Every structure is written in C-alpha cells, then in structure tokens.
Amino acid sequence: MTEHRIITIGREFGSGGHEIGNLLATRLDIPLYDNNLIRMVAEKLDIREETARAVDETTLNSFLAGFIFEPIEESSRLNGTEYVPPLTQQVYELQCDIIRKLAERGPCIIVGRCADFVLRDHKNCINVFICADWEDRVERIAAKYDISQRKAADKIKKMDRERRNYYESHTGQEWGSIDSHHMLLNVSRLGMDRTVDILERICR
Template identity: 35%
Template sequence: MGRIITIARGMGSGGKTIGKMLAKELDIPYYDKEIIRMASDESGINEKLFGRVDEKIKNTIFNREEIYDGELLEPDHKDFTSDRNLFNYTAKIITDIADSGKSAVIVGRCADFVLKGRKDVVKLFIYSDTETAIKNVYDRYGLDGKDAMRLIEKKDKERSEYYRHYTGRDWTDARNYNLCLDTSSMSYDKCVEIVKAYMAVLDK
C-alpha cells in the first residue's frame, strides 16, 4: 500500500526542505508547484489563473467560507474559472495522486483536509519560532529584520486564511495533523527520522 505524506508548513520553518528530504529518502515523488501545472493540464484553464490563487484567497473580508466538497464545474458553467473551482481542480489532482496507490509527498494546498479520513495519509505540520524563521528567510531570500518578518507574517496569514476558507478549520490546530514538528528545536534530519519511525510503526 502506498503512503501519502501531506505537509502544512509555516513560512521559514523548512517544511519544503523536509518534504524534499523525505521524498529522496523514501524514493517517492514530491509534489508542490507541480500540482498547479497538473491542474491546469486537467482542466484546460490557464496555469497563471491557478498561480494567482495558489495558497491565498482574494477579498478575505467579504468572502464566506467555501468548504471543499469535491464538486467540479463543467467548462460551460459561468463559474468555471472561479477561485473555488480552481481549488477543486487542485484538490482533484491531490486525490488522483493518492488514489494511484503509490506513495508521495504533497506540500500545502489543504491536502490533509482533501484526503481526510484516509488511512494511507500521514499529515504533518512543520513550524518554528520566529528567530529560526527569520534566519531561514535570510538564508533563502537575503531578507533580514523587518523585511523578513513582513514576508513571514504575510505568507502565514495567506496560508491560514486559505486553509480556513476551504476547510473551516484553524490551520495551526494540532488536531488536524498526525505529527507537529518544531524545527527550532530539532534538525531537519531528526524530523525526517521521526516521520520515518512513525510510518514504520503504522506499517507494523
């Protein structure tokens, strides 16, 4: 049986790096931005439209929650390119990956919720303290101080609002996940070891 690892992550926590390390260690595919391209290919909708609403929503003050229900609209529907339908196409790709029976790592895009109730899914939340996040943002983007903090706050706010909009849940609620790993208190290698050990217990 394949195993799907979903990763929700705070900005600057190293979640994407850990995802890539797990994929390499387990010799399984890693999906992040690839999901957007695949959703575009599946739907025929321009990839740029998916990119504009990827892990963020517009006009959050006026938007009501649109909890994901799996519905896909036909091309002749007036809301075919709506934000909700774009999300639902990305969710379809995530579901198709899981239904393939093969193992994979999937980063972001509410994958833990899209695949809720499945026994073949390991749901991770990767986070860190502010100091660690700022250091990681500096190492990756060359931003420090206030600029790094602004980017961290912006991205985490977008991801939190996106998650609540399509799931009705709090993005940082530990009850959504199987494991929550703090990269300010352990190395990426240790995080990978913990996930592998957890999966080994599940496979017994």
C-alpha cells in the first residue's frame, strides 16, 4: 500500500467544499479531483461530458439514470442474455476505478463521489465532511448562481437529497455522519481560511 496522503472531502451543497479543496490543493501543491473526474469518465465511456454529468452523484429515477449504454463486450451475461448495466452504475464503477488509480499514483484531494468509502482500505486517507449553517449556504448559492434565496434554498434541498441518496445507496453508510468520516468541519463556525489551515496542518 502506498504511503502518501490522500484527502477526501464530502460536502453539503453550498458549504464551500470545492473551494476548500481547491485552496488546500494549492497550499499542498497536489492535484484536486472533482468535476474533472466526470471528464475522465466521459472519455473512458466515449460519451458526452454532459451525459456523464447528468448522472453524476445522483440515483434519481430519470431517463438518463436508466439509460442502457453499450458496448456489449464489456457487459456480463445474465440468464443466457446480454446484460449491460445502467449508465448510472457504469459511471459509478468506472469513477471508483479511476479514484483508486489516482490514489495509488500519488497524494491528491478528491471531492465527493463516495471517495471515502472507495478508499476505505487506504491507511493514509483522511476523510473530511464539510458543512455550514443553512443561512450561509443559501446566501452562497444565491450569489453564485444569481438567483433568489427561495430558489437557492430549493436548489440546496434538491442537491443535498441527491447526494445523500447517492452516497447511502452505494455505501450503506449515513451521509455526513461522523461514523463515516474522520472529522466534520463547519465552515460557518471556523471560516474558510481557518478550515483550510486545520486541514493543512493535519496533512503536513
């Protein structure tokens, strides 16, 4: 097993988890993997990035979630017939494979995608969950997407629900629980810079 440090970041929508990961990656001079994981998956499956993004971190029933994607040669046989997993399952499994390979390659930060569970056997993996007070999350999302606070609140509820369903359906663990992570950090209480400071000191 490799000795280098891996940091996984779970996050509530609007808590600033990506920004924290980005700042930490800059300070530690290591790669950050978040949305770029979607591009890697799309390239491997030879599908549009928008298609992969539509099922990323979601298990909701939609046309794309149940979409059956070829090629057949990578399928398994079930009861004598060709079986191809739904696109959601293909994206998740390929993403897990990519995450494991990235973790083996060198130190890095991985945001979301059940990375804490995928790398549960990596002894030098630090699993963090970033949260924030509701009011701060609403304000952040409203400003980021230039929408009303009411629409921001609805968007947060939807994204949190999707992330929770995605995480719990794939891991069997509670999303955002201390039982699933080494630490929970509230950005509203600590501030962005102090949160990054804490993680940097732990990593070093």
